[in-house]
Amino acid sequence: MSEPRWLDEREARVWRSYVGLKLHLxxxxxxxxxxxxxxxxxxFTLLVPLSETPGGLLRARDLxxxxxWERSRISHQVARMEKRGLVVREECPEDARGSMVRLTEAGRAAIVAAAPSHVEAVRSLFFDxxxxxxxxxxxxxxxxxxxxLPCDVG
Structure with missing residues (x-):
């Protein structure tokens, strides 16, 4: 086994800054x-792609x-969002084992209401x-x- 390539001071500073940035941001x-x-x-993470898709409808695995995200995380989060009326699940017409996730009017209203302050926060906290x-x-x-990085996240 080869010797680890330890971080120098500058690299360690960048890495610690990145970790802190990710956590606090x-x-x-x-x-x-x-x-x-x-x-x-x-x-918000799930409402964004749904709101950007024609008809607000995506297959759960594609979402x-x-x-x-992994399938179980999507399933649990969609279930919580269904209870809040933000999305509904529908059967997948091509595959009885799959499901579709549809943005509701309440979900669309929620993302439309949240997006302006969110983008302002991203701008003020990061880009500014x-x-x-x-x-x-x-x-x-x-x-x-x-x-x-491997592209097989989720």
Whole structure:
């Protein structure tokens, strides 16, 4: 077994900053979503692709792939959202074993109400702290890291 490639001080600083950023940014975005829109981040995560799909209808497994969630997580979250009237499940016409998830009018109203304050939070907490000339550098770095990761999330 080879010697580990330990992080140098600069790499450790970047890594600790990333871990802290991820933790605190996600927590603050969740707090604001609940406060301003009455939605959890999990609900918002599923409502976005549903609201962007014609007819607001997606196969559950496709929705799971889109957000990187496993089947059981999708199933449990959709069940919670059904109880709140945000979505309904329907039978899949092509496969009796599959199910479809449809955005309800209440779900559409919830995402429409929550989106403006959410995008403002993303802008104020993240993008306003980044200089314009840093955006392309960051995008390139993030894309290179993403390209190294397995694409089979969920």
């Amino acid at each position: 996600e927590a603050e975005l969740e707090r604001r979503l609940v406060r301003d829109g009455g939605l959890s981040s999990a609900e 799971g792939r889109m957000v990187g 702290a980044i200089a314009d000339d840093e955006l392309d550098v960051m995008a390139g770095a993030f894309e290179r890291v993403l390209d190294r």
